[in-house]
Amino acid sequence: MNLIYLGKELYHRKRRTLAAVFSLAVGIAILITINALSKAYNEAARMPLKEIDADIVVQRAGNVPENLVGPVFACSAVTIKKDEINQIRGLQGIQGFGQALLLWVFDEDRFTIVLGFDPDNPVGPGTLRSQVTQGTFLEKGKNQALAEISYANNYNIQTGDNVTVGGKSYQISGIVDASRATKIAVANIYLDMDDAQRMAKESEQVQNVSPFESNDANILFIKANPEQIDALARSIKSIIGEKASIATPASFLKHLGSLFSLSDKFSLATSMIALVITILIVLKTMAGNLAERANEIGVLKAVGWSNKDVVSQLLGESIIQCLAGGILGLIFSLIAASMLGLIQVNIPIPWEMSPTPHFLPGGGDPVFKTLQLPVTISWRLAAFSILLSTTIGAVTGGLLSRHISRIKPSEVLKNE
């Protein structure tokens, strides 16, 4: 392969070169952008769960409490028994596990949403540790509580104050701004899991609706191997039963709309179409180019170039053009990604994960997690695209140049 000849062919036949480079660049850009967009929506769908460092949230639906007096269970989160919890913990693919207990507490003077959790466990509400705006985070066994900032403001609660919930008094160790961190597992008062379990066990309303033992819970937070999330969700459903309510990134993706519920299939199909169209355009452009150069190829052969010399020269041109197309496509897709990254998406939080009772003002309002679409192009996708464009160049160039190198110089060099 002669590099001077290669460079001059590409440079002096600008229209031809640009047509091949741009057609491939557009195809590669579409391919990369669609994949990046699909990943971004998948990533966005993970966000509500990622905020509490979980991949799966498990609840069980139950009956509505008979009387709204004292601590009760929301009908969307009733008892998950200890032995069920142990079965789930034993499933393959689980990397982290947290449990919580959500209670609605109807005291005489106020309604309080209470969430009990293990403050030392980073999976689940333990992530609120970084959201303490005043005081300190909850400590186990100290009869403490955390107050959510809006609740604290509403009832003028300060760090060190005592609050009475469900007839028992707790000292406020700190104030947290949970709404800044998460839309899931938001409560007014956060208690140590042991205190919440004791409250639930002693509640007549809870026991009437859903028998509860000391070590039971009603919300599970699971961190899992991303490859096994869907399989785990199915296994959990078989343990909890038909009334299981299991939130996963895929379930959030479904809430984003029908287009993105098909995200993976959609992006795969669109990518394939873009790829096939790109290959056809490149093939057509290059075939046209080579047909125009039949005389030139005849001259090369007449002056002593072998078929191998001709193939190597044309293959080099094709690979360089496609490599340039791939790099340009990558640049296009980086620009597109930065623009798409400005899009805001609202991810609806399912009603059963909203802790606020629907019968309270604002309780029935839809809750959204709003975020900017995290469109990024991974180095793997970038490398794959460059490799793909080079392969397209090698394959199309190889096929076409092999074909045209068989040309007989005497046929094309006859006097015009």
Next chain:
Amino acid sequence: MNNILTAANLSKSFDSLQVVKDVSLTIQKGEFVCLVGKSGSGKTTLLSILSGLEQPTKGTVSINGTSITDSSENELALFRREKVGFIFQSFHLIPTLSAWENVALPLFPVKMDKGIRKQRAMKLLSQMEIDHRAAHRPSTLSGGEKQRVAIARALVNRPEIIFADEPTGNLDSETSGAIMNILKHLHEKNTMSILMVTHDQDLAASTDRIIHMKDGKVVS
């Protein structure tokens, strides 16, 4: 033993059409031979067979004692690269390459120092008195300049014989005379063997020998 080219009983058919019919001829080393005939007489096809661009249907061709009739395509390419120079009526220069690069084109697949390759091309352009146009592309050259570049290209591989197919066919009479002078100069000073196809009787008259073709046969 002084024959540079020997052809025996050459025939060439395209389907049922026989274009070259039982042609035998020889060209001696250093001889300037002209092949003349009317359009369609088979002279260009015969030139293609003699130069190894085309294989005959029947007969044999040997150049400097080496038979090329049964050679493979790659062997023929190597043979053309090492032994033969071509000059075409339509010049057939590569439009994207400069004059000196066009001259060096046959040497591109040869492993050799780039400096030596360019030096050799420039020397030939100088002999053709066109070295001042070395960096120009064919589109900026006149017809005569293009043919001088093409002649330099035919010489760059130091061939044993040059095949010229209507080399002045696209040129005016003045430029034709200049090109013919270059070919005669190559023949006389360098004792280059040349086989030229033309239908111009005046040009043919200035060569050593004229071979007449009619209906695919050598008639005289």
